[in-house]
Amino acid sequence: MVFPGASSRNGGQRRPKAIELRAGPLRMVFEPGEAFVRYVRLGGQEVLRGVYAAVRDRNWGTVKPQVRLLRVRRGDDSFEVSFAVECREGDIDFAWNGRLTGTRDGTVVYEFDGLARVTFLRNRIGFCVLHPIEPCAGRPCTVRKADGTTVEGRFPQWISPHQPFKEMRGISHEAAGGIMAEVTFDGDLFEMEDQRNWTDASYKTYCTPLELPFPVEVGKGERIRQSVTLRLKGPGGAMPAAPGKAALGEVSKPHPAAAARPHPDAAVELDVDLASLCPLPKIGLGLASHGRPLSDRQAARLRALNLDHLRVDLRLGEGDWRKWLEQADRQARQLDVSLQAAVMLTDNAEAELAALLAECRRLKPPVGDWLVFHVAEKSTSRKWVELAAEMLRTGGVGGRIVCGTNAYFAELNRNRPPLEVCEAICYSVNPQVHAFDDASLVETLAAQAYTVDSARQFGGAKPVLVTPVTLRPRFNPNATGPDPPTPAGQVPPQVDPRQPSLFAAAWTLGSIKYLAQAGADSVTYYETTGWRGVMELEEGAPIPERFPSVAGGVFPLYHVLADVGELAGDRAGLVRSAHPLHVEAMALVGNGRHRLLLCNFTQSHRKAAVKLEGASTGRIVRLDRSSAGIAMSRPEEFRSIEGEEITFACGKADVDLPPECVARLDLQTKG
Numbered sequence: 001m002v003f004p005g006a007s008s009r010n011g012g013q014r015r016p017k018a019i020e021l022r023a024g025p026l027r028m029v030f031e032p033g034e035a036f037v038r039y040v041r042l043g044g045q046e047v048l049r050g051v052y053a054a055v056r057d058r059n060w061g062t063v064k065p066q067v068r069l070l071r072v073r074r075g076d077d078s079f080e081v082s083f084a085v086e087c088r089e090g091d092i093d094f095a096w097n098g099r100l101t102g103t104r105d106g107t108v109v110y111e112f113d114g115l116a117r118v119t120f121l122r123n124r125i126g127f128c129v130l131h132p133i134e135p136c137a138g139r140p141c142t143v144r145k146a147d148g149t150t151v152e153g154r155f156p157q158w159i160s161p162h163q164p165f166k167e168m169r170g171i172s173h174e175a176a177g178g179i180m181a182e183v184t185f186d187g188d189l190f191e192m193e194d195q196r197n198w199t200d201a202s203y204k205t206y207c208t209p210l211e212l213p214f215p216v217e218v219g220k221g222e223r224i225r226q227s228v229t230l231r232l233k234g235p236g237g238a239m240p241a242a243p244g245k246a247a248l249g250e251v252s253k254p255h256p257a258a259a260a261r262p263h264p265d266a267a268v269e270l271d272v273d274l275a276s277l278c279p280l281p282k283i284g285l286g287l288a289s290h291g292r293p294l295s296d297r298q299a300a301r302l303r304a305l306n307l308d309h310l311r312v313d314l315r316l317g318e319g320d321w322r323k324w325l326e327q328a329d330r331q332a333r334q335l336d337v338s339l340q341a342a343v344m345l346t347d348n349a350e351a352e353l354a355a356l357l358a359e360c361r362r363l364k365p366p367v368g369d370w371l372v373f374h375v376a377e378k379s380t381s382r383k384w385v386e387l388a389a390e391m392l393r394t395g396g397v398g399g400r401i402v403c404g405t406n407a408y409f410a411e412l413n414r415n416r417p418p419l420e421v422c423e424a425i426c427y428s429v430n431p432q433v434h435a436f437d438d439a440s441l442v443e444t445l446a447a448q449a450y451t452v453d454s455a456r457q458f459g460g461a462k463p464v465l466v467t468p469v470t471l472r473p474r475f476n477p478n479a480t481g482p483d484p485p486t487p488a489g490q491v492p493p494q495v496d497p498r499q500p501s502l503f504a505a506a507w508t509l510g511s512i513k514y515l516a517q518a519g520a521d522s523v524t525y526y527e528t529t530g531w532r533g534v535m536e537l538e539e540g541a542p543i544p545e546r547f548p549s550v551a552g553g554v555f556p557l558y559h560v561l562a563d564v565g566e567l568a569g570d571r572a573g574l575v576r577s578a579h580p581l582h583v584e585a586m587a588l589v590g591n592g593r594h595r596l597l598l599c600n601f602t603q604s605h606r607k608a609a610v611k612l613e614g615a616s617t618g619r620i621v622r623l624d625r626s627s628a629g630i631a632m633s634r635p636e637e638f639r640s641i642e643g644e645e646i647t648f649a650c651g652k653a654d655v656d657l658p659p660e661c662v663a664r665l666d667l668q669t670k671g
Contacts, residue, residue, distance in 0.1 A: 471526075
C-alpha cells in the first residue's frame, strides 16, 4: 500500500510513458498525455525546450487536452506520430488532430488541425515554441518578419519586460558547431515573450499577438490550422544527413540543464563547492487562509522550523482585516517570529492607514516588513507607497517599507518600483502559470534565480523579498471575467493535490537552493496549516479522496524546511548537478556543521555521485515512499532517526535515491 502523500500522482494515476524519437541527428521526447514535444537535442546540446499546442480560455486558463487515437511509427532516424485531441471544459468544446513527423535530415514538422464544436470565447488557440534559457540567453538570433524582412537580434540576457520580437514568421539560432536551427511558423502571426517573467525556463514564441483584442469569439464549425517546422542548416546551407561529431557540437560542453537525459543506471554527478558560500534567505510562512488558530502541537512543530516571519494579508477596504491582524499577532508571538504585513489599499487609503495605525498602537504587532499594495494596481505606484511610508513612519510604527507586486515578477518588471521611497522590493512566485505537469514544475526552479538576478539588476542594492511562493496561483491577475465556482467534491483552484507529496518536498528544496544562490533576502513559503500549508489540520483534509494526507500530520515538505531551519542564519554552498532536471542538491554550512540535502525529482531510482573534497563520512536519512508514513504521522520520531552511514573515498561517494526521494546527509569533513 502506498502511504498518503508518498506519490505525486493523485489517485494512483500515472502519466503515459514518454516516447523517445529521433529525426536524423536530432533526439527528442514526445509526451502523449499532453501532446508535448520536449528536449529537442542535437548531440549534447538542447535546441528547443518544447513545442505544444494550447487552448486558452477567456481568463488565460489552459484547457487540459485529452489525447486519443495515438499512432506511432518509428524508424532508426525518422518517425511519424498522429493523434486526436479533445479540449472540453466549461463552455469550451474544441477538437484537433495532430501530426508530428521527423526525417533523417533533421527536419521536424508539427501540424495542428482544429475544429470548434460549439461557440465560445478564447484568448489563444495554437502553437507555442519554447527556446531554452541556458544555451540561448544573450546569444544572437535571426528573426524573419511577417513582411519577409529579417532582423538580427539576441535572446535577452536579463528578463525582458516586454516581447523582444513581434510579427514573427521564423527564428533561427546557432545550435552547435556552426549548425543553425531554423523554426518557421504557419497559420497565424507569432511573437516572443520572455517566460522567465513567470519562472518558466524558456523564451516562448506563441501565436496571436497580445496587441490584438481578446477574448475573441470562436464560432461553431470554425477551423484553425497551424504548423511549426524545425530545420537544421549546416555552414554551407543544407544539412547533411549524417553530420560528424564536430558538427554535433561535441567540441563544446553543453550546459548541464541542456544535456541529454541520463541513462537510468548512470550516477548523476553532484559537485559540491563549500568555498563559494552565500547567505541563506530568511524563511517564513503565510498565515493560514482558513482562519483557524494554531493548536499547541501545531505551534510546537512550527517553532521547530526556526522561521523568521509570518505573512498576513490585510485588505483594509474590507471589514474583517482587524480579525486577521489580531490572529497574525497572536500566532507570531506563539512562534516567536516577526510579521510580514501585506497591506491592500483602496483609493480611501489615507483613512484606511489611519485605522491601521490605531490598531497597531493597540496591539503593538511585531511587524518587520510592510508590503504596500493597491487593489486596483498590479504593481504599486509611487503615490500609495509614499503615503504609506509617511503615515507609518510618522505614526511611530516600525518595519521596512516594501514596494512591488502581489502578483508575478512580470508585473514588477513591467512597472518598475519607486525605489526612492521604499527599502526593499517584492514579488510572488508560483510554477503553474503556463504548465502543470511535474517536469514543467522542475524546469521553473532555475528560472526563479533569474527573477532575483533581474530584480537586483534594476533594483540596485535593495533587498529582494520573494513572497509568497506557492504551488498554485493564489489568484488570476490577468482574468477578463470571474472565475467559475469550484464544482462540488473538487479542490479549489488555489490548492494543488501535490502539496502533501514527496514531489512537492523535492520542488521546495530546489526552490530554496536557487533563490539562496541568487541572493534573495527572504522567502515566504505556502501557509502554516491546511491544504495550502506545511501540515494538515487535526481533523484532516476537507476532501480526503482528492487530497491524500494524514490527519494531524505534516507534509513531506515540512521536513525540507526543518532541515534548512536547523541551520537558519548560516550559509549555503554551491552544488552543481550534471542533470538538474532529474537530481538536485544544496549544501548548508554553519557552526562547524556541513549538511547536504539531495532530491530525486523522477519516478525512477537514481544514484547520485557526490564529490566533496575533504569529506570522510556522513549519515543519511531518506524521506521516500517507504518512510513517508512515519515522517508524516510522527515527524518528531522521524527527525530523531540517526540514519545510515555513508563513507567517502577520496572525497567521493555514491548515494542511492529512490523515486521522488528527499535525503538529508550530515557530513564529517577532514580538518
